[in-house]
Amino acid sequence: MTKTNSTNEINLKTEEGNKIIVAIDGPSGTGKSTTARILAEKLGFLYIDSGAMYRAITYELISKNVKPNDIKKIIELTQNAKMSFEGEDFFLNGKNVTKEIRSLDVTNKVSNVSAIKELRKILVNKQREFAKKNDIVMDGRDIGTVVFPNADFKFYMICDLKTRAARRRQDFMEHGMKIAVEKIQMELSKRDKIDSTRKESPLKKAKDAIEVDTTNMIIEEQVNLLYRKIKGLD
Ligand code: DC
Secondary structure (H helix, E strand, O other), X not given: OOEEOOOOOEEOXXXXXXXXXXXXXXXXXXXXXXXXXXXXXXXXXXXXXXXXXXXXXXXXXXHOOOOOOOHHHHHHHHHHOOEEEEOOEEEEOOEEOOOHHHOHHHHHHHHHHOOOHHHHHHXXXXXXXXXXXXXXXXXXXXXXXXXXXXOOEEEEEEOOHHHHHHXXXXXXXHOOOOOOHHHHHHHHHHHHHHHHHOOOOOOOOOOOOEEEEOOOOOHHXXXXXXXXXXXXXX
């Protein structure tokens, strides 16, 4: 239950066992992850990057040379995958793979891997587990529609393609990779198409999600907008 204090700011703390879930969905490059991470910190919630989980399995399949049609092996690997988030780092089976899961190879293959129904089912269960013990902010493609249809707060971020490509290019540069913006734009469009037209849990805005267009916003504005909505200040 949410309570309002004298300044009208909603006190989010609920009775024990009743965890608060903030779901943030939208296409790649809209600033979801950065916004979600800072927002979680501000709220004192755990941040779960569900995309990292799909990326980790993609990385594992590439490393172990598993064929995309070897569903049995994919299920086994996904079921056995131990995933944890520690600060800004992501661990898969005890190994810090934060950098590896952002490689171009993983990025280009992850949309096809994440379209596999059996794999999604396992990862959705793992995502729900995180919310049993913690108040969370989780970002992804299907968080407000499939993973947590009853989330307390739902946001759907959008942004024009050119701006998204420019932001991604900057991200890559910061990771020491120089990639032409046109190439990034093409890859983003391709991923958008796969993510939003796939049969299983396609990317789409939940009916009750608040749409946030980040084209002309800086991260701080995005974070504040969400924070104020959650705290009942707007
Ligand atoms: O957010 P990201 O770019 O790191 O996500 C990588 C891919 O994972 C994305 O192309 C689609 C997939 N994904 C998904 O299908 N469902 C989620 N909840 C999160 C990510």
